[in-house]
Amino acid sequence: xxxxxxxxxxxxxxxxxxxxxxxxxxxxxxxRIPGVVLSTHYDYMCSDPGQEMVARAIREHxxxxxxxxxxxxxxxxxxxxxxxxxxxxxxxxxEMANIxxxxxxxxxxxxxxxxASRILATVVEKVRGNLPLEPSTMxxxxxxxxxxxxxxxxxxxxxxxxxxxxxxxxxxxxxxGGRMAQLSETFPTLDCSQCILTPKMVEVDRHPxxxxxxxxxxxxxxxxxxxxxxxxxxxxxxxxPDKCNLCGDCVEACPVRVPHEFEEGLTERAGIYIPFPQAxxxxxxxxxxSCLGLKPLRCSECAKACEAGAIxxxxxxxxxxxxxxxxxxxxxxxxxxKAAMAEYGYGEIADVISGLEYERMASASGPTQxxxxxxxxxxxxKEVVFIQCSGSxxxxxxxxxxxxxxxMYTAKHALxxxxxxxxxxxxxxxxxxxxxxxxxxxxxxxxxxEERILYLRGxxxxxxxxxxxxxVWGADTLTGRRVExxxxxxxxxxxxxxxxxxxxxxxxxxxxxxxxxxxxxxxxKLRPLEALAAGVFLAGAAQGPKDIPEAVGQGSGAAAKAxxxxxxxxxxxxxxxxxxxxxxxxxxxxxxxxxxxxxxxVEDTAVVNEMLCEGCGTCVAACPSGAMNLRNLADSQVLAxxxxxxxxxxxxxxxxx
Amino acid sequence: MAKPKIAMxxxxxxGGCDVSPLEVGEAIVDVLSQVEIAxxxxxxxxxxxxxxxxxxxxxxxALINGALRTEDNVExxxxxxxxxxxxxxxxxxAHLGGIIGLGNLHSAQSLVSTALGPGWHAGSPSFSANGxxxxxxxxxxxxxxxxxxxxxxxxxxxxxxxxxGLFFQTLLGGEMPSPGHVFAEEKALCDxxxxxxxxxxxxxxxxxxxxEPDPDRCLLDQGIVCMGPVTRGGCxxxxxxxxxxxxxxxxxxxxxxxxxxxxISALASLVRAGDExxxxxxxxxxxxxxLVDPVGTLYKYALATTWxxxxxxxxxx
Numbered sequence: 001x002x003x004x005x006x007x008x009x010x011x012x013x014x015x016x017x018x019x020x021x022x023x024x025x026x027x028x029x030x031x032r033i034p035g036v037v038l039s040t041h042y043d044y045m046c047s048d049p050g051q052e053m054v055a056r057a058i059r060e061h062x063x064x065x066x067x068x069x070x071x072x073x074x075x076x077x078x079x080x081x082x083x084x085x086x087x088x089x090x091x092x093x094x095e096m097a098n099i100x101x102x103x104x105x106x107x108x109x110x111x112x113x114x115x116a117s118r119i120l121a122t123v124v125e126k127v128r129g130n131l132p133l134e135p136s137t138m139x140x141x142x143x144x145x146x147x148x149x150x151x152x153x154x155x156x157x158x159x160x161x162x163x164x165x166x167x168x169x170x171x172x173x174x175x176x177g178g179r180m181a182q183l184s185e186t187f188p189t190l191d192c193s194q195c196i197l198t199p200k201m202v203e204v205d206r207h208p209x210x211x212x213x214x215x216x217x218x219x220x221x222x223x224x225x226x227x228x229x230x231x232x233x234x235x236x237x238x239x240x241p242d243k244c245n246l247c248g249d250c251v252e253a254c255p256v257r258v259p260h261e262f263e264e265g266l267t268e269r270a271g272i273y274i275p276f277p278q279a280x281x282x283x284x285x286x287x288x289x290s291c292l293g294l295k296p297l298r299c300s301e302c303a304k305a306c307e308a309g310a311i312x313x314x315x316x317x318x319x320x321x322x323x324x325x326x327x328x329x330x331x332x333x334x335x336x337x338k339a340a341m342a343e344y345g346y347g348e349i350a351d352v353i354s355g356l357e358y359e360r361m362a363s364a365s366g367p368t369q370x371x372x373x374x375x376x377x378x379x380x381x382k383e384v385v386f387i388q389c390s391g392s393x394x395x396x397x398x399x400x401x402x403x404x405x406x407x408m409y410t411a412k413h414a415l416x417x418x419x420x421x422x423x424x425x426x427x428x429x430x431x432x433x434x435x436x437x438x439x440x441x442x443x444x445x446x447x448x449x450e451e452r453i454l455y456l457r458g459x460x461x462x463x464x465x466x467x468x469x470x471x472v473w474g475a476d477t478l479t480g481r482r483v484e485x486x487x488x489x490x491x492x493x494x495x496x497x498x499x500x501x502x503x504x505x506x507x508x509x510x511x512x513x514x515x516x517x518x519x520x521x522x523x524x525k526l527r528p529l530e531a532l533a534a535g536v537f538l539a540g541a542a543q544g545p546k547d548i549p550e551a552v553g554q555g556s557g558a559a560a561k562a563x564x565x566x567x568x569x570x571x572x573x574x575x576x577x578x579x580x581x582x583x584x585x586x587x588x589x590x591x592x593x594x595x596x597x598x599x600x601x602v603e604d605t606a607v608v609n610e611m612l613c614e615g616c617g618t619c620v621a622a623c624p625s626g627a628m629n630l631r632n633l634a635d636s637q638v639l640a641x642x643x644x645x646x647x648x649x650x651x652x653x654x655x656x657x
Numbered sequence: 658m659a660k661p662k663i664a665m666x667x668x669x670x671x672g673g674c675d676v677s678p679l680e681v682g683e684a685i686v687d688v689l690s691q692v693e694i695a696x697x698x699x700x701x702x703x704x705x706x707x708x709x710x711x712x713x714x715x716x717x718x719a720l721i722n723g724a725l726r727t728e729d730n731v732e733x734x735x736x737x738x739x740x741x742x743x744x745x746x747x748x749x750x751a752h753l754g755g756i757i758g759l760g761n762l763h764s765a766q767s768l769v770s771t772a773l774g775p776g777w778h779a780g781s782p783s784f785s786a787n788g789x790x791x792x793x794x795x796x797x798x799x800x801x802x803x804x805x806x807x808x809x810x811x812x813x814x815x816x817x818x819x820x821x822g823l824f825f826q827t828l829l830g831g832e833m834p835s836p837g838h839v840f841a842e843e844k845a846l847c848d849x850x851x852x853x854x855x856x857x858x859x860x861x862x863x864x865x866x867x868x869e870p871d872p873d874r875c876l877l878d879q880g881i882v883c884m885g886p887v888t889r890g891g892c893x894x895x896x897x898x899x900x901x902x903x904x905x906x907x908x909x910x911x912x913x914x915x916x917x918x919x920x921i922s923a924l925a926s927l928v929r930a931g932d933e934x935x936x937x938x939x940x941x942x943x944x945x946x947x948l949v950d951p952v953g954t955l956y957k958y959a960l961a962t963t964w965x966x967x968x969x970x971x972x973x974x
Contacts, residue, residue: 584912586845588886589854590923593930602854622926624887624919625845626912635912 004035004128007063008120009054011045011070013100020104022113026069029117033124037061046076054080055087063089065127069097069120090132092576092632097123121644129637133575136610140226141325142566143168144559147218147505150178151548152540153330154200155555156562160328161209163559165566168322169204170232171214172501173261175279177201178332179541182262184362184370186548187412188443194365198278205280214281219319221508224599224612225535226325226571236315238294239272241283243310246274250284253305258290264357266375267367272302272311276365286311326535326562327509329519330555331502333541335494336391336398343397344387344463344492350376351470352463352490355409362416372420374489377468381424381488384417385472386410387460388430391495399495399516404545406493407434411447413491418451426453427485429460429474437547456483463490496545510598511536518544529557533597534612537561576631577613578620580606584627591619591628661717661828664696664708665747666737668730669757669798670723674748675699677815681822688825708736716741718828720811724750724757724961725799727792738805743833745824749814749906751801753916754961756814758798759953761960765794797964810839814906814958817892841891845910846903850885850894854878859927862947865902876902877927882954887919904957915962917955924948 008030012018023041031039038061042050045068057063066089068080073096081091099116107115144160146153149171157167169176180186181201183193204210215235223229239250254270262275271291274284292299294313303311335356338347345352351374353361360366361373374381388406391398407430414426433455435441448455460474469486476483498517506513511531512520519542522530529537537558540551565571578599585605592600599612600619606628608619620628626635667675676699678685695716696703719741725731738744749755760768765779769791779794801807811824824840827833842848854875863880870876876883876897883897884905896903905916913919928944929937952960 583843584910586848586886586890586910587854588845588847588923589857590886590926593857594926622922624913624923625910626914626919627844 002064004065005037005061005063006033006035006065006067006124006127007054007057007061008033008036008039008124009045009050009057009066009068009070010039010041010099010120011050011068012041012043013045013070013104014043017070017100017104017116020108020112021099021116022110025113026099026116026120030067030069030120030124033121035065035128036124038063045070046079051079051083055083058084058087058089064093065124065130066094067097067120067123067127068094069099069116069123071100072096072098072102092133093127093130095123095127095130118645118647121647122641125640125644126633126637129634129640130632133631135575136573136577137570138226138573138611140565140568140571141228141323142166143322143324144326144328144562144566145170145228145230145322145324146328146330148172148178148330148332148499148540148542149176149204149212149214150330150332150540150551151180151197151200152332152542152546152551152555152558153178153328154197154204155552156328156330156537156539156559157204157210158200158207159556159559160562160566161207163563163567165209165563167207167210168232168324169210169212170216170218171212172217173275174215174237174285175275175281176204176212176214177276177278177280179356180548181276181278182264182356182363183359184364184366185412185416187408188437188439190412190415192364194278194363201278201280205282212281213320215285218505218508221327221510223323224609225533226565226611228324228327228535230322230324230327232320232322234318234320236288236317237283238286238288238311238313238315239284240310240312240315241281243308244283245308245310246282246284247308248274248284249305249307250302250311253301255299255301256290256292258287262360263367264354264360266357266360284310326537326565328537328539328555328558328562329505329509329511329531329542330539330551330558331499331505331519331542333496333545334499336497340398341391341492341494344390344460344490345465345470346390346492346494349463349465349470349490350374351381351488352492354492354494355406355413356494358413358491359409362413362420370420372417372489379488380421382421383485383487384414384424384426384489384491385460385470385485385487386414386426386428386491386493387463387472388428388493389459389495390492392493393431394495399497401495401516401545402434403493403496404434405496405547407432407444408437408440408547410491410493411435411444414453415447415451418453426451427472427483427487428453428455429472430455430457431459437549458483496541498542502542509533509536511538518542529554529561535565571611573611574615575610576633577610577615578608578617579629579631580608581627581629584625586625586627588624590624591622594618594622660691660693662695662715663692664716664719664737664741665694665699666696666719666721666723666733667699668721668723668734668751669726670748670750670755672699673815674722674750677748678821680815680818681825682818684822688829691829705733705736708740711740713739714742718743718745720745720747721751721801722748722815724754725795725801725804726757726760727794729792731795731804734801734805743808744801744805745809745811746801746807747811748816749812749908749958751807752810752812753908753959754798754800754964755958758800758959758961758964759957761797761964762952765796769794797968798961799964800961803965808836809833810841810908812839812841812889812907813892816840817895817907819893820891820907823891839889839908839911841889841907843911844890845913846885846888846890846892846894846897846907849890849892850875850897852876852894852897857927858930859924859944860929861944862949864949865900870900872900876900882920882924882948884916884920884955884957886923887913887916904954906958908959916959917952920955 027041084094085091097120143166146157157169220231251270256271257268259265260269272286364370392403435444458475458477462473472485510533539554539558589602599609719737769779883902885903888905
C-alpha cells in the first residue's frame with residue numbers, strides 16, 4: 001500500500017453494538033491510528049445509506065483501505081466488498097472488524113469498548129498490508145453426475161436435464177426407483193406410490209439428456225469442483241437389454257431361488273430376474289452372486305430358454321471414465337437391519353416384520369397383492385401391533401435421533417390394515433406423535449378417531465412367541481396400566497439409517513459424514529444442500545431421514561445448486577488462498593497431507609490448486625521454510641496485528657517479533 | 658584491484674573450520690595466490706598486538722569461526738571488527754553458536770566446575786594465580802552477530818567445500834551480494850535430497866543407530882528426525898544421501914527463522930497426519946513424547962541464537 005489512506009466505519013447495529021460498546025469512543029480512538037484518514041460511525045452500516053456512506057467516502061477521501069467494524073465477516077463482508085468495488089476500490093482491500101459476535105454480544109462494561117478498539121486496530125493493521133487481488137477463474141465440465149436413482153436422485157436428474165445439461169444417473173441396483181418404488185400408498189394423500197413415481201422413471205428413461213447407469217458403482221473420484229474425473233464400474237448384467245423382450249422364460253428355467261430384495265425377502269426370485277415389472281432400465285439381470293456359476297459355466301439353463309438370444313455369459317464389467325462438473329449425492333436410506341436388533345423378536349419370530357416388509361404386503365403389486373397376511377402361515381391377522389421408534393430415539397442401544405417418517409407411515413399402515421381387515425384391531429405403541437407437515441396432523445387425527453385404532457403411549461417391554469400368537473407386553477403411560485396384546489402380527493417401525501457403503505463413497509468424494517453415517521451438509525441451516533467439498537450437493541435421505549416431498553424438494557434444490565455451477569461461464573474462486581513462494585519451496589511435501597481440501601500436490605515445488613484451496617492456512621503453519629503464505633495474511637501482517645492487539649500489554653511477548 | 662587482505666580467526670570451536678578451506682582441493686592454490694593473508698594464527702605466527710597495530714580497515718575480509726564463549730573471544734572479535742572492512746561468520750559456531758551453544762543448557766559456573774573440578778570459577782581471573790586458570794567465560798554462548806556486525810555468513814559444520822568455493826569465487830569476482838547474505842541455497846535441503854518423499858506421516862521416532870534406513874525413502878518418512886525441511890540447502894544433502902539425517906548445521910532457511918521452531922511445526926504436522934477423532938491428540942502426544950533429547954536434536958547448532966532473547970526478554974528478537 002503506497003501511502004495508507006484507510007477509512008474506518010463503525011456500526012452501531014442498533015443497540016446490538018452501541019448498547020454495550022461506546023461506538024463514538026471507538027470511532028475517536030481509531031481516528032488516531034496512523035494511516036487512518038477517516039473514522040466515522042452510523043446506526044446500520046449494512047443499510048443502503050450505510051453502504052452509500054462507505055462508497056462516497058472511498059471516492060471523496062481517495063481511500064485505499066476500508067475497515068468496517070460491525071458484525072462477523074461471514075455476515076456482511078460481501079456486502080461491503082461489493083459496495084467498495086462499485087466505488088472503484090479493489091474489494092480485497094476491505095475488511096470487517098467483528099465487534100459484535102466477538103465483543104458486544106459477549107462482553108459488558110468499559111472492557112467491551114476497550115476490546116472493540118483493539119479488534120479494530122488489529123484489522124487496520126491487516127488492511128495496511130493487504131494487496132489488491134483478482135479472483136481466480138477456471139473452465140469446467142457441464143455434465144452432472146447424480147449418484148442414486150431414488151426419487152431424490154430422479155428429481156435432481158430430471159431438473160438438470162430439463163435445463164439442458166447432460167446427466168449421468170448412477171444406480172447401484174438393477175433399477176432406478178429406490179425406496180419409493182417399494183412403497184404401497186403415500187401419506188397423507190394415499191396416492192399409489194408406484195403410480196406417481198413410474199411416470200418420472202419413464203421420463204428419465206426417455207430423456208435425451210440423461211444416461212442411466214444401473215448396476216453401477218463409483219470406483220474412484222479425482223479432480224475437483226467443476227472438473228471431476230469419475231471412474232464408474234458398470235456391472236455386467238449378462239443380458240443384452242436391446243435383445244431382451246422381457247418374456248420371462250429365463251426365470252422359469254433358472255433353478256436358483258434366493259430372497260427377493262425388492263420384496264424385502266417376503267418372496268423369492270430366480271438368479272436371473274427383473275426387480276419389478278416397471279424397472280428402468282427395462283431388462284433382466286443375471287445376479288452372479290446367486291447364479292450357480294459363470295466361470296466355469298455350471299448351468300446355462302437361462303440361455304437355453306432365451307429365444308431372443310439375449311443372454312451373454314461373456315459380458316464383462318465396463319469401466320467408464322467420465323468428466324463431470326457437479327455431483328449430486330442421493331444415496332438414500334435403509335432401515336436398521338434385522339441382525340442389529342434383538343429386541344421385539346425381529347428376525348426370530350416370523351410374524352414380527354419391518355415397516356418396509358409391511359409396505360410390500362400392502363402394495364397392490366406386492367407378493368400378497370395388497371392383502372395383509374401373517375408371514376408364518378398366511379392367515380389374515382386379526383390383531384396387529386405397530387411399534388414405533390424401533391431403534392430410533394434410543395441413545396442407549398441404537399440410534400439417538402428421530403427417524404422422522406415413522407409416525408406418519410405407521411398411521412398409514414394402521415389405516416391400510418383397517419381397510420384391508422375391517423373387523424381387525426390395530427394397536428400403535430408410540431413415544432410421541434410427530435406429525436409436522438402439510439396435512440400430516442390431520443391425517444393422524446383421522447386415523448386415531450375415525451379408524452378406531454388404539455394408540456398407546458408407551459414403550460413395549462417384551463415381544464415373544466406364544467403358540468401361534470405373538471405376545472406383546474407394554475405399558476400405557478397415559479393410564480398407567482400394563483398392556484398385553486396377543487397379536488397375530490407385529491410391525492416394527494425400524495430406524496432409518498444411511499445406505500450401506502455410503503461412508504466409503506463419501507471418502508471418495510471427500511464429503512464428511514456425521515456420527516451415524518449421514519452425509520454432512522456445509523451448514524445445517526443455511527447450506528443444507530451443499531457438502532463442504534465444493535461442487536458436491538446432497539439430496540434426500542442420504543443427509544438425514546426424510547419423507548418423499550422433502551426428498552423431492554431437495555432433489556430440485558440440489559439440481560438448482562448444480563445448475564448454478566454448470567451454467568456459469570467459468571468457475572470463480574476467492575483469491576484469498578495459500579500461495580507458494582517457489583524460490584523458497586524445497587518440495588519437502590510436509591504441507592500436502594495437512595490440507596483438508598487435498599488442494600496441494602508436490603511437484604518441483606508444492607502446487608496449490610486455486611479452485612480447491614479454501615484459505616484455511618493449515619499448510620502455512622506447517623511449512624517449515626516459510627515458503628507457503630496466505631494471500632493478504634502474510635507473516636508481517638499477522639505480527640503487526642498481534643502488536644496492535646497486545647499494545648500496552650508490556651508483559652506479553654510476541655515471539656519472533 | 659590489489660589482492661584482498663584476508664584474516665582467519667578461531668574463537669570457541671573445534672578448529673575444523675580453520676582447516677576446512679583445504680577441502681576445496683587444488684583450487685586452494687589459486688585462491689591463496691589471489692589473496693594476501695594478513696592474520697591467520699593457525700597458518701602463520703601472529704599475535705594480538707600485530708592486529709592492534711593494523712590501521713582501521715587494514716584487513717579486507719575477516720573470516721571468524723567459533724562461538725563466543727570467553728571474554729577473550731569477545732574482545733578479539735571486537736578488535737577484528739574494528740580493523741576489517743568485511744566480517745564473515747564462518748561455520749556453524751560463528752553463525753549460530755554451534756554445538757558449543759548447547760553449553761547454554763548449564764550455567765557457565767557449572768560447566769567450569771564439571772570440567773575442572775570444584776574450586777574453579779567461571780568468571781574470576783584471580784584464580785589464574787596458579788597459572789592454569791581458564792580465561793573468564795561469558796555468561797552464555799552467543800553467535801558472532803550478537804556481539805559485532807556481521808556482513809556475510811558461510812555456514813556449515815564445517816562449511817562444505819561447495820560453499821567455501823562459492824564464497825571465494827564471489828569475493829574474488831568482486832561483486833559481493835548485499836550485506837546479510839548467507840552463502841547457501843535459499844531453498845531447504847530437501848530440494849537437493851535424492852530421497853523419495855511418499856508417505857508423509859510419522860508413526861514413531863527412530864534414532865539413526867536403531868535402524869538401517871531404506872536407501873531410497875525419505876528419512877523422515879522412516880521416523881528419523883531429519884532437519885532437512887528447515888535447513889538451507891547447499892551441501893547437496895551430503896548426510897541424508899549417505900543415510901544419516903541432516904542435523905541442521907547450515908542453519909535455518911531465511912523464513913524458517915528458528916531451526917527448532919520450524920522443525921517442531923513440521924514434526925507436529927507429520928505425526929499421525931490425517932488422524933481425526935477425540936483420541937487423536939493423545940496418540941500424537943504419545944509419538945511426540947518418543948523424541949529423545951529434543952533440545953540436542955532440534956537445537957543442535959542453534960541453541961545459542963536464543964540466548965540474547967532469553968537475556969533481554971525478547972525485546973530485540
